[in-house]
Amino acid sequence: MELNYMIFITPVLVMVSIAAALAGLLAFADKYIASYGECKIVINKGKELIVEGGNALLSYLVDNKIFIPSACGGKGTCGYCKLKVLEGGGPLLPTETPYLTKQEVLHSVRLACQVKIKRDVELAIPEDLLAAEQFKSVIEKIEDLTHDIKRFVFKLSGSSKINFKAGQYVQFCIPDTTEFRAYSIASDPGTKDRVELMVRLVPGGLCSTYMHEALEVGDEACLTGPYGEFFLQENSKKxxxxxxxxxxxxxxxxxxxxxxxxxxxxxxxxxxxxxxxxxxxxxxxxxxxxxxxxxxxxxxxxxxxxxxxxxxxxxxxxxxxxxxxxxxxxxxxxxxxxxxxxxxxxxxxxxxxxxxxxxxxxxxx
Amino acid sequence: MNLFVIFFATLFTHNIALTYFLGMCPFISVSRSIKTALGMGLAVVFVMTVTAAINWPIYYKILVPLEVEFLYYVLFIITIAALVQFVEMVTERFLPVLQVTLGVFLPLITVNCAILGVSLFMVLRKYSYLESVVFAFGSGVGWTIAIIAMSGIRSKLLFADIPEALKGPGITMIIASIMALAFMGFAGMVGI
The missing domain is CATH 3.40.50.80 (Nucleotide-binding domain of ferredoxin-NADP reductase (FNR) module)
Structure with missing residues (x-):
């Protein structure tokens, strides 16, 4: 019996050539249409970042070790990554409006994960957010405080030190995901090489379940921070x-x-x-x-x-x-x-x- | 076939949303306010027309002569996805005004069944090129009419006392089915 190979080869060739043509079109568009050249990001009228435009503002900030809080990993669903874009942010997008109050819109607050960098932009970021860093750490101690609250002590790796105000929080990154959860720091600001958290097991909660069930002493963990407007007013005598x-x-x-x-x-x-x-x-x-x-x-x-x-x-x-x-x-x-x-x-x-x-x-x- | 008849049929007797129940995910989830419904509708009109205009030559000029018509399901999806990406990049770069109204909706409809459905109907009904484009454009407009009507009704629902279990998608599905019954009244006026 003679087999007609063409009935196998033609579909494959057609598929491959059309897919390749489309891929070529997209590659061309990505290179020539979606590229915006070098853009300058000016932060608080001082610090300048020179970046290759085209991506979301949040990703550039993270690349440059500026850790804006974000719980959803840039999907536009948590509304945490707010900052002021004074110039060059383009019009407000429908994806941002649900997370911004009228007051914030008036003060040009935007979501960093939704603003695309296409030209030079000017940002105003609160100083305490600029102070946030990423810390590698090792779990030193885990103990039960009550039937559903555990205390975790993280020893920061190497000689890194965290400077925070009493009352602020850090974000715990769940490994192998882009998820973060925020926990208040329980330790004294004077202790700069350790961070202590109290975590209540939330039924069905992703992060608290992971921390309660999977984390063990000696595991490595990644924290970013400190964040938060809630802290002790040290100069007050009240x-x-x-x-x-x-x-x-x-x-x-x-x-x-x-x-x-x-x-x-x-x-x-x-x-x-x-x-x-x-x-x-x-x-x-x-x-x-x-x-x-x-x-x-x-x-x-x-x-x-x-x-x-x-x-x-x-x-x-x-x-x-x-x-x-x-x-x-x-x-x-x-x-x-x-x-x-x-x-x-x-x-x-x-x-x-x-x-x-x-x-x-x-x-x- | 008369182009006007096709256009009229796609709006009323053969409405893609209410007669074929295609494109239901955005129909249910983006119909909360008239403004976003209109944005979504415009994006659908645009993408449907453009993809049908591209898919027609791919089918009749490449697949049919080479006798590999069965590839059309896969190829239509690939072209739609690639085209939406391309259009998104172009609007973002050159048409910032359009980007604000359509931008966020474009990626949402890449894998929408109504878009693919229109390209498949176009083949099943053996439309000519011009007929296909009119059919696709009309289907998009018909879908837009349906979602705007739905969002108008839903804006009244904000103040309605809806049973807990039916809130959100539940009541929307019921309304969609009643609207579909109403559109059945148009049946038989024209045929395509």
């Missing part, structure tokens, strides 16, 4: 109220440790809300602090104490306890960390106690 339950203790612990380390003189009150005794942690350490420092008061409260807890302390939501405990005093400032409903309720109570809304700092998560 009395301090801290509120934070669960892993919201992390930034508060950093703030309190820093205050003691710098021998702060003002009064400090820490309200810690939990459901049951099994959700409390660091109680003994904080009570020890209370004995040692006359200006520190620790107020734990349980909202639903179990019978076997034999709880003799405050009972109720932390906001009810604050209402009962706090006195009217204008000369106070507050640091809150926790879920949005708790923070909104706490802000209401604090302002009713005479505290100026501008003196209330918070981190909702």
């Amino acid at each position: 009395d301090i109220i801290c509120v934070g339950g669960g892993c919201g203790m992390a930034p508060i612990k950093s703030i309190i440790n820093h205050l003691f380390a710098t021998n702060a003189a003002q009064n400090i009150t820490y309200f810690f809300g939990a459901r049951q005794k099994k959700d409390l942690f660091y109680t003994e350490e904080l009570e020890r602090f209370e004995k040692k420092h006359k200006n520190f008061e620790f107020v734990p409260a349980l909202s639903e104490p179990a019978k076997e807890d034999e709880w003799t302390g405050e009972v109720g939501f932390i906001t009810q306890v604050m209402q009962k405990h706090l006195k009217y005093n204008k000369n106070q400032e507050a640091y809150l960390c926790g879920p949005p409903p708790m923070i909104d309720a706490a802000i209401g109570i604090l302002t009713s106690k005479g505290i100026n809304i501008n003196d209330i700092y918070y981190d909702k998560f």
Whole structure:
């Protein structure tokens, strides 16, 4: 039987030649149409980057070790990579509008992952974001704080040091993915070669599950930071109220440790809300602090104490306890960390106690 | 066949969205506001017309003479994808105004079934070149009419009390089916 090879060869040839023609067209377009030559990125009227145009602004910044926060890896779905593009950003894109307020649009805030570099651009990036770096680290210690919160200590590799303000956060990069998650730093800013995080296991959460189940002492991890507008106002001498339950203790612990380390003189009150005794942690350490420092008061409260807890302390939501405990005093400032409903309720109570809304700092998560 | 008849049929009696239920993903997900629906619609009109205009010669001038017509499924997809990429680069470089209105929608419709569907119908119904282009353009306009009507209805839904389980795509699918029933009223006016 004679086999007609042409019925195999012709389709293959047709496919290959048409695909090659299209690929050639695209390669041509990529080289001559999508290239924008050298573009200059000017940051805060000072630093200049010379780049080959055509890609997203965020990728150039990351290439040049400027770590703008981004949780989605440049897909335009998290809205974290906001910065001011003063010139050369082109018109606002429909992909950005859902993440920007009217106020931000007026102040030319853009999403760095959506702005393409086609000409010289001028940016304004907050100084603290420019200070963010990427750190390689090794896990030094993992311990259980409660049934669902673990404490992780990261030792930074080599001689790298992290300079942060008490209350700021870092991003943990999940290996082999482009995913990041933000966690507040729990350690004292004076400790510059280690970073301590408190991570609550979120049911179904990608990063917290990875950190709780897969991470082991000795593993390498990558952190970027520090980030965040929530930090201790070091020059203020006002009395301090801290509120934070669960892993919201992390930034508060950093703030309190820093205050003691710098021998702060003002009064400090820490309200810690939990459901049951099994959700409390660091109680003994904080009570020890209370004995040692006359200006520190620790107020734990349980909202639903179990019978076997034999709880003799405050009972109720932390906001009810604050209402009962706090006195009217204008000369106070507050640091809150926790879920949005708790923070909104706490802000209401604090302002009713005479505290100026501008003196209330918070981190909702 | 009369070009006007084809155009009219693609708008009403043979609407690509409401009669054939093609291009449903963007029809459901991008129909929240009239403005974005219009942007998406324009992108569909544009890409459908251009791809049909390119796919016709590929089919009749290359595949048919070489007797390899069966390749058309694969080849149509490749040409559509490559063309959309190319058009995107061109608009981005030379037509910044168009880029703002169409830009983000172009990559979304690269693999849209309505676009491929139009190219396949064009072959099945043995249209001439001009007929194919008119058919593709009309199908795009018909799809745009359908998605704008849908977004108009959905903007009223913002204030409606919809059962929890039906919110979002659920109620949109129901509305789409009622709209399709309404479009069935046009059936029989013209045939293609």
